Amino acid sequence: xxGVTQTPRHLVxxxxxxxxxxxxxxxxxxxxxxxxxxxKKPLELMFVYNFxxxxxNNSVPSRFSPECPNSSHLFLHxxxxxxxxxxxYLCASSPREGKKETQYFGPGTRLLVL
Amino acid sequence: xxxxEQSPQSLIILEGKNCTLQCxxxxxxxxxxxxxxxxxxxxxxxxxxxxxxxxTKSNGRYTATxxxxxxxxxxxxxxxQLSDSASYICVVSAVVGGGNKLTFGTxxxxxxxx
Numbered sequence: 001x002x003g004v005t006q007t008p009r010h011l012v013x014x015x016x017x018x019x020x021x022x023x024x025x026x027x028x029x030x031x032x033x034x035x036x037x038x039x040k041k042p043l044e045l046m047f048v049y050n051f052x053x054x055x056x057n058n059s060v061p062s063r064f065s066p067e068c069p070n071s072s073h074l075f076l077h078x079x080x081x082x083x084x085x086x087x088x089y090l091c092a093s094s095p096r097e098g099k100k101e102t103q104y105f106g107p108g109t110r111l112l113v114l
Numbered sequence: 115x116x117x118x119e120q121s122p123q124s125l126i127i128l129e130g131k132n133c134t135l136q137c138x139x140x141x142x143x144x145x146x147x148x149x150x151x152x153x154x155x156x157x158x159x160x161x162x163x164x165x166x167x168x169x170t171k172s173n174g175r176y177t178a179t180x181x182x183x184x185x186x187x188x189x190x191x192x193x194x195q196l197s198d199s200a201s202y203i204c205v206v207s208a209v210v211g212g213g214n215k216l217t218f219g220t221x222x223x224x225x226x227x228x
Contacts, residue, residue, distance in 0.1 A: 002159065019134065042118070042218035043203070047170075090157050098214055102166075105157025 003027040004106035006091050012112045013081065020108045021051040029104070031097040033076040034066060037088040037108070049074060050097040055108030079111045115143040118206050125226045131194055135222045137187040137204030145207040145214065148179050149189045152201040152221065161189070161202075166178035194226045 004025045013019050025032065034046040048056035049068040063085075065077040074091055090109045094101035118139045122211055127133050139147070147166045150158035162171040162178040164187070171178050175192045204219040 002157065004157070006157075040220060042220050044218075045216065092157070098165075101214075102148070102160045102163060105150075105159065107156045110155075 002104045002106065004091060004093055004104050006109050008087075008109060009107065010110045010112075012114065013078070014114055015081060015083070017081075018077070018079040020078065021089055021091075021111075023074040023076075023106055025072055025093040025104070025106075027093060027095075029093035029095050029102060030071050031086075031089050031094045031101065032068060032071070033092040033094075033103060034074065035090040035092065035105075037090055039087075043090065046076075046096060055097060060100035077111075078111075083113050086111055086113045116206070116208060116215070116217045118204055118217050119204075120204050120219040120222050122222060123220070124223040124225070126227060127194055129194060129196060129226050129228055133189075133191050133194060133224065135202050135204075135224070137189070137206075137219055139185050139217070139219075140202070140204045141185075141206040141208045142176060143209055144185075145209045147178075147180055147207070148205045149176070150203040150205060152203060153202070158203055159192050166189075168210070189199050191224075195199040196228070199224060199226045202210050 006024045031050045036044045046060045047066040067075040090108045091106040092103040094103045121136045148163045149161045152158040164180045177190045178186045201221040203221040206217050208215050
């Protein structure tokens with residue numbers, strides 16, 4: 001295990017639902033990340049938090065709303081999603097945001113939007 | 115445009131055989147290159163990281179090489195095992211505006227068979 005946990009592991013939701021993805025890291029890291037992984041596409045960085053402050057929003061639609069209440073927890077709130085949002089959502093953490101920091105990934109949440 | 119291209123897209127080999135995965139990149143200015151292994155249903159796990167001055171790095175049966183002049187990297191797996199079946203992702207980091215930007219390849223799907 002990498003020390004990064006994600007819940008739920010699988011989620012099916014309708015386009016009108018509201019749900020939240022949760023990520024927790026037990027590594028004492030200060031940077032946390034949300035990625036989207038679609039089939040046959042590279043990982044797409046969505047959001048970055050460094051010491052609880054959002055430092056990057058990669059032009060993500062507003063139907064995805066991140067929340068970082070503390071350095072150990074990261075949420076991704078979902079509402080009125082589209083079928084094309086179906087993907088594997090990965091959370092990662094690193095000691096801090098930086099070019100030499102290795103990111104440790106969670107197992108991901110497999111999301112299906114109907 | 116920063117890009118990372120991996121080949122082959124997928125590969126099947128027999129247990130015990132060696133294989134080499136390729137990564138070509140156009141990322142600039144180059145900071146470092148990482149290889150990740152992603153098992154099915156799990157998040158990526160870092161295998162190696164190499165900076166500009168390093169041209170080879172080993173992690174057990176995994177050996178990564180880097181040619182910064184030709185902007186190519188390879189991941190060589192020796193004496194493959196069934197547990198090596200996974201997606202191998204090449205990630206190149208660039209320093210952009212004082213920050214760090216990662217560009218991910220689409221991965222090589224490796225299957226090791228008996």
